Amino acid sequence: MKxxxxxxxxxxxxxxxxxSSCKSGAECRRETIFAFDTYMTxxxxxxxxxxxxxxxxxxxxxLEKLWSPTDPESEIFRINHRTESTVTLSAETSGLLRTxxxxxxxxxxxxxxTLFPLEKEWGFISGEYRVPGKERIAALLENTGYENxxxxxxxxxxxxxxxxxxGAAAKGKAADIIADCFSGIGVKSAVIDLGGNILTVGExxxxxxxxxxxxxxxxxxxxxTVKCVGRSVVTSGNYERFFVEDGKRYHHILDPKTGFPxxxxxxxxxxxxxxxxxxxxxxxxxxxMGTDKACAFLAGNDDTDAVFVTSDGIIYITAGIKDTFTxxxxxxxxxxxIEGK
Ligand code: AMP
Ligand code: MG
Numbered sequence: 001m002k003x004x005x006x007x008x009x010x011x012x013x014x015x016x017x018x019x020s021s022c023k024s025g026a027e028c029r030r031e032t033i034f035a036f037d038t039y040m041t042x043x044x045x046x047x048x049x050x051x052x053x054x055x056x057x058x059x060x061x062x063l064e065k066l067w068s069p070t071d072p073e074s075e076i077f078r079i080n081h082r083t084e085s086t087v088t089l090s091a092e093t094s095g096l097l098r099t100x101x102x103x104x105x106x107x108x109x110x111x112x113x114t115l116f117p118l119e120k121e122w123g124f125i126s127g128e129y130r131v132p133g134k135e136r137i138a139a140l141l142e143n144t145g146y147e148n149x150x151x152x153x154x155x156x157x158x159x160x161x162x163x164x165x166x167g168a169a170a171k172g173k174a175a176d177i178i179a180d181c182f183s184g185i186g187v188k189s190a191v192i193d194l195g196g197n198i199l200t201v202g203e204x205x206x207x208x209x210x211x212x213x214x215x216x217x218x219x220x221x222x223x224x225t226v227k228c229v230g231r232s233v234v235t236s237g238n239y240e241r242f243f244v245e246d247g248k249r250y251h252h253i254l255d256p257k258t259g260f261p262x263x264x265x266x267x268x269x270x271x272x273x274x275x276x277x278x279x280x281x282x283x284x285x286x287x288x289m290g291t292d293k294a295c296a297f298l299a300g301n302d303d304t305d306a307v308f309v310t311s312d313g314i315i316y317i318t319a320g321i322k323d324t325f326t327x328x329x330x331x332x333x334x335x336x337x338i339e340g341k
Contacts, residue, residue, distance in 0.1 A: 038195030103281035111285035116163035129243035137259035172280025217268035232276035264290025
């Protein structure tokens with residue numbers, strides 16, 4: 001039985017920031033740290049750059065302490081090892097979970113923060129990958145389902161056996177928190193890149209738009225670039241974390257209906273919008289939903305733009321970014337525009 005695991009840092013630099021080097025002239029500081037199992041880069045312009053980067057590093061380490069699923073001192077670990085069915089959450093965790101549950105609701109459960117028992121069984125938490133039997137998956141699915149948990153303000157109630165995984169949206173929420181922190185400090189121009197989960201703050205120092213590269217699902221290059229100001233660009237892909245067993249590839253984004261990796265026609269889903277936590281939640285959910293449902297969802301949501309690639313090589317983009325998206329892939333991919341309502 002041949003099994004190949006791919007390290008998580010493959011997910012790093014998922015999106016590539018283009019044309020944003022700290023050039024002499026503009027006051028700029030850039031720093032990369034390793035947190036949340038990935039590389040994070042802060043690029044900050046202006047005289048508040050040093051203060052902003054120190055604050056960002058502090059915030060990230062505090063948030064990692066809350067949301068790590070494996071750190072016995074984290075809030076998520078404490079929730080998953082609770083002795084009472086109701087627990088009181090920190091403001092950051094209740095905010096994150098509120099958004100995730102709202103997105104679960106509006107995507108028909110494609111996003112589900114209760115899949116931790118399955119992620120563990122597949123080995124995506126420990127790195128000891130295995131394909132579970134169908135009966136084991138069916139048994140574990142009994143202890144999942146976002147509709148079975150209740151969040152009332154900061155009070156979370158979970159049935160016995162339920163465990164949370166906020167990995168699908170934690171980096172997005174962290175990016176929003178860092179952006180708020182930058183605004184509070186008075187930063188006017190910055191890019192927050194949390195393992196490819198990008199949030200741009202304001203305009204470029206020269207007043208222009210940021211150009212963000214979307215990593216190609218086929219390799220190191222990009223499939224396109226989008227220009228944006230003050231928006232977030234987040235990608236979920238089947239190439240980020242996966243293993244191969246008996247010639248078949250199994251990736252980390254699970255379909256909550258089956259408990260198996262989602263295979264609904266999409267190999268890479270990039271969502272572009274104002275709030276990074278929404279983009280992060282939706283990139284995972286729309287990936288799971290597959291081409292037809294994702295197109296229908298995006299056609300009905302004017303605030304959300306997206307670029308996605310299907311297993312047959314077609315690139316779909318929403319009408320809202322058709323003037324700012326530039327195709328940079330090899331060959332001549334078919335590009336289809338998703339028109340709004
Ligand atoms: P992302 O890379 O943002 O798409 O998030 C993927 C991570 O979210 C996985 O590594 C799991 O921890 C978790 N996850 C996988 N499938 C789902 C799902 N359908 N709903 C919510 N979280 C998921
Ligand atoms: Mg996500």
